[in-house]
Each structure stands twice: as C-alpha cells, then as structure tokens.
Amino acid sequence: MKSKADKSQFSKFLSDNGIWVVLVVLIIAITLVNRNFLTPQNAVALLTGESVKGVLTFGVMMAILSKGIDLSTGSVAALSAIVSAALCQQATATKLWAGLGTMPAIVGILAGIAIGCIVGFANGWMVAYLHLHPFIATLGTQLICRAICKLLTPGPVSKLTPGFRFLGNGRIGPLHMIVLVMIILFCISAFILRETRFGKSVYAVGGNDQAARVAGINVESVLIRVYMWCSVCAALGGILLAGRSDSADPANTGLNYELDAIAAATVGGTSQTGGICRISGVAAGILIMGVINNGMVMMGVNDQMTFIVKGLIIIGAVAFDMRKNRVKA
Amino acid sequence: MRKIKLATVLALATAMVVGLTACGGSGSTASTGSSDAAAEEETAEEGGEEAAAADASGLKITLVMSQRDEFLSSLEAGAKKKAEELGVNLITQDANQDESKQIQYVQAAAADGQKVIIVNPINPSACQSIIDAAGDMSVVFVNRVPDDVSVLTDKAVYVGSDEHTSGKFQGDFLANYFKEKGQTDIKYILLRGIEGQTSTTLRSESVLKALADNGINATETYAKSCLYDRTEALNQMTNILADASKEFDCIISNNDSMALGAIEACNTAGRTIDFPIVGIDATADGRQAIKDGTLAMSVFQDPNGQGGGSVQAAVNLANGEALNANTDFEIDEETGHILWVPFEEVTPENVEEYENR
Missing domain, CATH: 3.40.50.2300 (Response regulator)
Structure with a gap:
C-alpha cells in the first residue's frame, strides 16, 4: 500500500518536473559524448552565454502569463544598448554623440532602463486601453525601436568604459556579474509571482480577465505593469549585451532574441493560453536552451543541427504541456 | 493516466538523447573517417608534406563565421577543403551577426580544450573581447582585420587581405x-x-x-x-x-x-x-x-586563400611553427602577426584564369 503511494508521488513529481528530467538527461547524454561538457569552465561559458536571453525570458514570461506576448524585447534591448553605450564611450573612442563627454556608468544604465519603461508603458497602454492584440502592438514597437536604432547610428557603437561594461563583463572573484544579474532577476521574478498581490493578479488576469475584473482587480493597471516589467528586463538585457561584447550594433544587437526568449519561456511550461507558469520551469527552459546551444558546439555538430534540435524540443515540450494541462482539467 | 504522463516524459527524453547522440556520433565519425582517408591519400601522394599532415591530423578546430554571405560561404568552403587536406577536424559555427553568440562559441571551444580557434569577427573594433573569451586558446582572425592591430600577438593573429x-x-x-x-x-x-x-x-x-x-x-x-x-x-x-x-x-x-x-x-x-x-x-x-x-x-579577393590560409595558420600556431609555414603568403613586416593573402587584378587578359577559383 505504502509503496503504491510512493510510486504515485514519484510519478507526480516526474510529471510536474518533467522539464528538469529532460535537462538532466540532456546533460548526461552530452557529457557521454564529450567529457569536457561537465566542467566548471564550460558551466561559466554556458551561463554567461545564456544570461541575456535569460533576463529577457523572465520578462516575456510575465507577458505570456497575462495571456499576451511581447515581440519587441529584442529591439528594445538594442535601443537600450545603443543609447546607454553611446553615453558611456571611452574618451578615445569615435563618439556617436561628439561633444557629449563620457558619462558615469550609472547614467547610461538608467537611460537604458528609462527607455524600457517608456516602451513598456506604450505597449501596456495599447494593450489595456486600445485593446490591441499584444502580438500587433508589440510588433509595431519592435519595428519602431529597431528603426530608431538605425536612425541613431549607421554602425556599431564601440569602446565602452570599463565601469559600464562591469555588469556584462566584470566579475567579483569567480562570480561573473552577468550571471549574478540573471540570478537576481530570477529571485525577483519568483518573489513577484509567488509573494506579491501583483503576481497573483497577473495569474488571475491571464487565467480569465473577466473573472479578475469581477474580483476587483484593476486589469488595465496590471497589464501596463506587466509590459513595463517585460521591457525593463529587455532594456537590462541590452545593457548586459553591450557590456559583454563591448559594442552595440543597430542592425544586429538583440536580433531575434525575442523569439529565443519566448521559446525558453514556453519550453519552461509557460502556457500560451495564459494563467499557467512556474518560475522553476522557466529557469529549466533557459538552461535547456543553453545546454543545446553549448552542447552542440561541444559535440562538434554543425550549427544547423542546433536549430533542428531546438525546434523539436519546443514542439515536444508544448505538446507535452498541453497534454498535462488537459489531463488536469 | 499517470502512466501515460510518465511514458511521455521518458519517451521525449529518450527521443532527444537518441537524436542528439545520433547526430553527434555520425557527424564526428564521418569527418574523422574522411580526414583519415585524406591524410593517408596525401601521405601516399606527397612524401614531402607528410610531416605537416601527420601533425595536424586529429586536431579539432572551430571556425566561427560572422555570417554566411556569398563571399564568406566561399571562404568557409576553402577552409573546409584545406582542413580535409590536412586531416583537421574543422567544425564551423555561424554566429549570425550576433556578437554575444560569437563569444559564446569561443568560450565553448575553450571549455572543450581546443588549442586554437578561427574567428571571422563581426565587429573589427571589438576583437579584444574575443581574445579575452579565448583564454589559453590561440586565435586566428580571418577576413576582417581588427581595427586596432595592437591586439595581435604571438597567440592572436590575422589572416586576410589588405583592403x-x-x-x-x-x-x-x-x-x-x-x-x-x-x-x-x-x-x-x-x-x-x-x-x-x-x-x-x-x-x-x-x-x-x-x-x-x-x-x-x-x-x-x-x-x-x-x-x-x-x-x-x-x-x-x-x-x-x-x-x-x-x-x-x-x-x-x-x-x-x-x-x-x-x-x-x-x-x-x-x-x-x-x-x-x-x-x-x-x-x-x-x-x-x-x-x-x-x-x-x-x-x-581570394576566399580559398583566406579560408585555407586561416586553417594552415591555425595548425601552424598549434604546432609552434612559423605563421606562414606551408603557405605562399607573406607575413606583415610591421606587426609580424598578420598573414597577407594578396588581392589580384582581373582584366580581360587574365579573366579566364579566375573561372574556377
């Protein structure tokens, strides 16, 4: 009798945490092919490589949870990267805005975050008050932000101050700042979703906005805050990107990152029908995407195969989740 | 129901593992197989270059492309051809103009314990960050010369043409x-x-x-x-x-x-x-x-020369040989860390010669 209960608990655990099982199996499989995969050095390579997309994912996760989507995150990251980088170029660099001195890093960072706030507010306002479908509203801001980037500068903005690069490139002892930022953002996201009224409201709005309204939730205000959170995460991602690569490129920085972020959130079990999201699952989703990116290089597989495997995993994960959620219902 | 769920998880996981190991396995086996064959062929044909080919065989080198336009694709093909000749296991990755991804590929190759990496840099003014990411690995930049050539050292060189x-x-x-x-x-x-x-x-x-x-x-x-x-x-x-x-x-x-x-x-x-x-x-x-x-x-502009030259330079660095060993190219006199692949003039008189290059 007891063993049966154990068994059912075990399979429940497996079903709830299937994504972690997949992650572990992937790690074991790749390690079997190349033992260098499971080394501290490679863990650093993997985590620093995925941090920016991770930060974007914690943002877009919230939009998807509210039964929306945000397609503008990659472009917002680029715009934030260019403006903040231009404010923090070294004195010897070819300046984007000649005449403007080198600003302290914090000014550049705050300018980038401010851009996130503005675009996020615009996205949220359009979704909440104009009742635009989030897909359309954020597609619009995606195009606009990318175009502004290209208007601001024809080529990459490079040679940034060490202070500004610290977030993306620096480290405290063995700890890389860019990974630390992702971990902090993970903690903040978890806190918001689990412990705050706002977090509960997002679940409610995503699950059924009419019911949420009846329950006294200010749906419009929740939506605006959701999209602002999402864009601020994206802006932060842009600052990290610029710091990491010592340049911000109008055409290519953050290009298609929104899709990678959506994919990671989705693989992590965030349901496109809204109202369903587990932060631990999303973390696993980010790591799975990272393990595939990095593992494919380690196994010496040519790069197009990476996309095929990613595609299969996205499809598989969503199919599995739909089945699980249907069974629950 | 629970059994179904359990089965799905396991099936999904197994499918991925099988898929991954299968493509990993076949990929590396195929390339090792063909490179062995190529190395043997070369040994048989040319006794003189036997030593170089033997030293290089089994060397694993990653080539990180900035993107794949028409010219860079020819460069990649030239690099692959050279790698096959030398018996190098060359893996190419396309960073698709994403600088963060480019660094990620470099770090992964470093973690894999590779000795040398070839990078076609996306942004020539940010080459130092690539060298930093490479750690102990030597770096061969190809096609796009670093804006600041002072980043070049014995362990970071450039192969390309002089614009x-x-x-x-x-x-x-x-x-x-x-x-x-x-x-x-x-x-x-x-x-x-x-x-x-x-x-x-x-x-x-x-x-x-x-x-x-x-x-x-x-x-x-x-x-x-x-x-x-x-x-x-x-x-x-x-x-x-x-x-x-x-x-x-x-x-x-x-x-x-x-x-x-x-x-x-x-x-x-x-x-x-x-x-x-x-x-x-x-x-x-x-x-x-x-x-x-x-x-x-x-x-x-010679894509075969640049691609093949970068692979030869990488092998030379790994073996501690002179940068231009086994090539016809010249080393830059000023820096000593640049291998120049010359441009060539094409006119009605010599255009036929370029048909198959």
Whole structure:
C-alpha cells in the first residue's frame, strides 16, 4: 500500500518536473559524448552565454502569463544598448554623440532602463486601453525601436568604459556579474509571482480577465505593469549585451532574441493560453536552451543541427504541456 | 493516466538523447573517417608534406563565421577543403551577426580544450573581447582585420587581405588608362558600400590615393553609398544619367554588384559605355561583364586563400611553427602577426584564369 503511494508521488513529481528530467538527461547524454561538457569552465561559458536571453525570458514570461506576448524585447534591448553605450564611450573612442563627454556608468544604465519603461508603458497602454492584440502592438514597437536604432547610428557603437561594461563583463572573484544579474532577476521574478498581490493578479488576469475584473482587480493597471516589467528586463538585457561584447550594433544587437526568449519561456511550461507558469520551469527552459546551444558546439555538430534540435524540443515540450494541462482539467 | 504522463516524459527524453547522440556520433565519425582517408591519400601522394599532415591530423578546430554571405560561404568552403587536406577536424559555427553568440562559441571551444580557434569577427573594433573569451586558446582572425592591430600577438593573429591595396589596383588601372589618353584631370563617380564598414572606407580611400599618387587630378562628381547593392546602384545611377549637368570620366565602385547596377543603368538609359567602370570582388557576374567588355576590370579577393590560409595558420600556431609555414603568403613586416593573402587584378587578359577559383 505504502509503496503504491510512493510510486504515485514519484510519478507526480516526474510529471510536474518533467522539464528538469529532460535537462538532466540532456546533460548526461552530452557529457557521454564529450567529457569536457561537465566542467566548471564550460558551466561559466554556458551561463554567461545564456544570461541575456535569460533576463529577457523572465520578462516575456510575465507577458505570456497575462495571456499576451511581447515581440519587441529584442529591439528594445538594442535601443537600450545603443543609447546607454553611446553615453558611456571611452574618451578615445569615435563618439556617436561628439561633444557629449563620457558619462558615469550609472547614467547610461538608467537611460537604458528609462527607455524600457517608456516602451513598456506604450505597449501596456495599447494593450489595456486600445485593446490591441499584444502580438500587433508589440510588433509595431519592435519595428519602431529597431528603426530608431538605425536612425541613431549607421554602425556599431564601440569602446565602452570599463565601469559600464562591469555588469556584462566584470566579475567579483569567480562570480561573473552577468550571471549574478540573471540570478537576481530570477529571485525577483519568483518573489513577484509567488509573494506579491501583483503576481497573483497577473495569474488571475491571464487565467480569465473577466473573472479578475469581477474580483476587483484593476486589469488595465496590471497589464501596463506587466509590459513595463517585460521591457525593463529587455532594456537590462541590452545593457548586459553591450557590456559583454563591448559594442552595440543597430542592425544586429538583440536580433531575434525575442523569439529565443519566448521559446525558453514556453519550453519552461509557460502556457500560451495564459494563467499557467512556474518560475522553476522557466529557469529549466533557459538552461535547456543553453545546454543545446553549448552542447552542440561541444559535440562538434554543425550549427544547423542546433536549430533542428531546438525546434523539436519546443514542439515536444508544448505538446507535452498541453497534454498535462488537459489531463488536469 | 499517470502512466501515460510518465511514458511521455521518458519517451521525449529518450527521443532527444537518441537524436542528439545520433547526430553527434555520425557527424564526428564521418569527418574523422574522411580526414583519415585524406591524410593517408596525401601521405601516399606527397612524401614531402607528410610531416605537416601527420601533425595536424586529429586536431579539432572551430571556425566561427560572422555570417554566411556569398563571399564568406566561399571562404568557409576553402577552409573546409584545406582542413580535409590536412586531416583537421574543422567544425564551423555561424554566429549570425550576433556578437554575444560569437563569444559564446569561443568560450565553448575553450571549455572543450581546443588549442586554437578561427574567428571571422563581426565587429573589427571589438576583437579584444574575443581574445579575452579565448583564454589559453590561440586565435586566428580571418577576413576582417581588427581595427586596432595592437591586439595581435604571438597567440592572436590575422589572416586576410589588405583592403588598402584593393582600391590601389583600381586607381593604378585608371591612372594608366587616362595617362595613355593624355588626360590628367578627370571627374569620377564613386559608388560606396555600406557606410561604417572598414571595407568601404579603405577601398574608397585607397583608390583616390592611388590616383593622386599617379599624378591624376581627380574631382568628385558624385559619391554616395549604394549599400553594396545592385538595385540601389541601378536606381541612383539612373538619376545621375538623367542629369546632364553631372559629367564624369569613369565610375569607381566598391564592389562588382554596384558596378553591374551602374552598367544596367547605362544600358537602360541608352548610354554607350565609352568610359571605364571598375569593380572589386571578381564575382561570376562581374567576370562575365569583363568578358562582355562592359566592366573594365575588377579586383579578386581570394576566399580559398583566406579560408585555407586561416586553417594552415591555425595548425601552424598549434604546432609552434612559423605563421606562414606551408603557405605562399607573406607575413606583415610591421606587426609580424598578420598573414597577407594578396588581392589580384582581373582584366580581360587574365579573366579566364579566375573561372574556377
């Protein structure tokens, strides 16, 4: 009798945490092919490589949870990267805005975050008050932000101050700042979703906005805050990107990152029908995407195969989740 | 129901593992197999190069591409061919113009314990961050020269062509052409590539410098970016040709595509091409135009030489040999860390030689 209960608990655990099982199996499989995969050095390579997309994912996760989507995150990251980088170029660099001195890093960072706030507010306002479908509203801001980037500068903005690069490139002892930022953002996201009224409201709005309204939730205000959170995460991602690569490129920085972020959130079990999201699952989703990116290089597989495997995993994960959620219902 | 769920999880996981290991396995087996074969073949054929081939075989090298346009794809093919010859296990990754991804690939190769990596940098002004990411690995930059060559060391080298010389071929050609006509004052149209790219700047600068050095007094009639694009050049040239006040004696183009757009515009406008149009790249279409007599000359940038040269340089670094060992290329005298793959002039006289290169 007891063993049966154990068994059912075990399979429940497996079903709830299937994504972690997949992650572990992937790690074991790749390690079997190349033992260098499971080394501290490679863990650093993997985590620093995925941090920016991770930060974007914690943002877009919230939009998807509210039964929306945000397609503008990659472009917002680029715009934030260019403006903040231009404010923090070294004195010897070819300046984007000649005449403007080198600003302290914090000014550049705050300018980038401010851009996130503005675009996020615009996205949220359009979704909440104009009742635009989030897909359309954020597609619009995606195009606009990318175009502004290209208007601001024809080529990459490079040679940034060490202070500004610290977030993306620096480290405290063995700890890389860019990974630390992702971990902090993970903690903040978890806190918001689990412990705050706002977090509960997002679940409610995503699950059924009419019911949420009846329950006294200010749906419009929740939506605006959701999209602002999402864009601020994206802006932060842009600052990290610029710091990491010592340049911000109008055409290519953050290009298609929104899709990678959506994919990671989705693989992590965030349901496109809204109202369903587990932060631990999303973390696993980010790591799975990272393990595939990095593992494919380690196994010496040519790069197009990476996309095929990613595609299969996205499809598989969503199919599995739909089945699980249907069974629950 | 629970069983179904359990089964799904396991099935999904198994499928991924099988898929992953299968493609990993087949990929590496295939390449090792063929490289062994290639190495043996070489040993059999050429006794002299036996040592180099034997040293290189089994070496695993990653080539990180900035993107895959027409030229860079030929460069990649050249690198693969060379790798097969030397028995190197070459893996290419396309960073798709994403600098973060580029660094990620470099770090992964370093973590894998590879000795040397070849990088076609996305942004020539951010090469130091690639060297940092490489850690103990040596880095061979290919095709795009770092803006700041002081980042180059014994463990970070560059293989590519000197963009300062590409325009020089154009300038020398035009200078000779006009000197033979007894003309020293000329007006030119310059079709520029994408602004902000090093190639655009250097190609434009070097052609004008060569004209001046040859005692030609060149005046600009029109000089704008046509984005290296054929259609854009066609549109802009159509407007110029419609404006009779814009006189010119020659058209200088930063690449063949734009030169072909200019030729197209002349044909459409019914303008006889009795003036020289010069390009760079010697693409298939460009070479055809040289044969047709519409394009006066072009400059050949050698993708096989750059790709193959970068692989040879990587092997040389790994084996502690001289940078230019087993190549015909010259080392830059000033830095000592650059392997120059020369540009070559392509004219109606020698265009046939470039058919299969």
